[in-house]
Amino acid sequence: MVKLGIIGLGHMGTYHASVSTSISNMELTCIADPNIKNLAKIKSAKVVKTQNYQEWIDYVDAVIIAVPTSLHFEIAKECLLRKKHVLLEKPLTRTLEQAQELFNIAKENNVSLHVGHVERFNGAVQELRKIVNNPYLIECHRLGPFTARPQKDSVVLDLMIHDLDIILSLIDSPLKTFNAVGTSIKTNTGDIAIVQLKFENGAVANIVSSRVSQIKHRSMSVHQKGCVLQLDYTAQDISIHSNITDSVKVSNKQLKYKQEGTIKRLFVYKDNPLRVEVENFIKCIRSGKRNLKPEQDMKALGLAIEIENLLLGKKPVKAVDRINHISKNETSDTPTN
Helix, strand or coil, X not given: CEEEEEECCCHHHHHHHHHHCCCCCEEEEEEECCCHHHHCCCCCCCCEEECCHHHCHHHCCEEEECCCHHHHHHHHHHHHHCCCEEEEECCCCCCHHHHHHHHXXXXXXXXXXXXXXXXXXXXXXXXXXXXXXXXXXXXXXXECCCCXXXXXXXXXXXXXXXXXXXXXXXXXXCEEEEEEEEECCCCCCCCEEXXXXXXXXXXXXXXXXXXXXXXXXXXXXXXXXXXXXXEECCCCEEEEEEEEEEEEEECCCCEEEEEEEEEEEECCCCCCHHHHHHHHHHHHHHHCCCCCCHHHHHHHHHHHHHHHHHHCCCCCCCHHHHHHCCCCCCCCCCCCC
């Protein structure tokens, strides 16, 4: 039985605590948050509740860290040095140097370090990976209304990093160039970002992210030879559009466009992606597969940081080379789902 502690009971920490109750072979034993009101969210008398995680860190096997990004490195480093398995919410850290140090510590202490890229565990994304074949265009839209929770990260590190992570795993080619535009509406860190990526094999990606929209919409369209794959993250659905033809009819009164084609809907086993993510974390602990994936995690982080710097007016210096040459780590394992 894996004894689990959660550090941070804010927006994501509360979700983690909720899904942890339905996972076998683990027990939520301790929680910590400096805000007493957050601790009160957990009603179980069996869970130890403190304002400082250091009071119980030696009594758990693993921790989920869901605190502000500025505290990620400090807390994760201490937990890893104490040989605790760590699931750290995204973004991993504020710098690549800090991220690399955490992975090095995890490897030296033979413990897991997972990053909270929950969309990797979305059922539709899992199925999409099986049918993607050399895409030449990917379009992503991740829009949502503004929330009152602290927004100390830009929309790139807060939302877009999910799409960057998926795109980098689907396009098997080094990045060639990227550009970005954005603006701030509710915060001073950036609330809207539009990014274009071009890869050396000619593939391109266009990503639109907003946390100040009046609708919640999260989708991805993958264009490849013979078909277009449309993914709805929220509904966990995939539709395959193929044999598409376009015709135009001109009359005296109006111009009409007609599009025909075949639409297939792929069966997707739907589950709570966050629950699957935590379950995968526990499985890796119990199996001994540490699932350290520094290359994948650091490429997404590195690109997000460079995009954020560009939006802030900081000219990236050899940013593409830096992202493409993030070294592979020999401890990488295949995720267990």
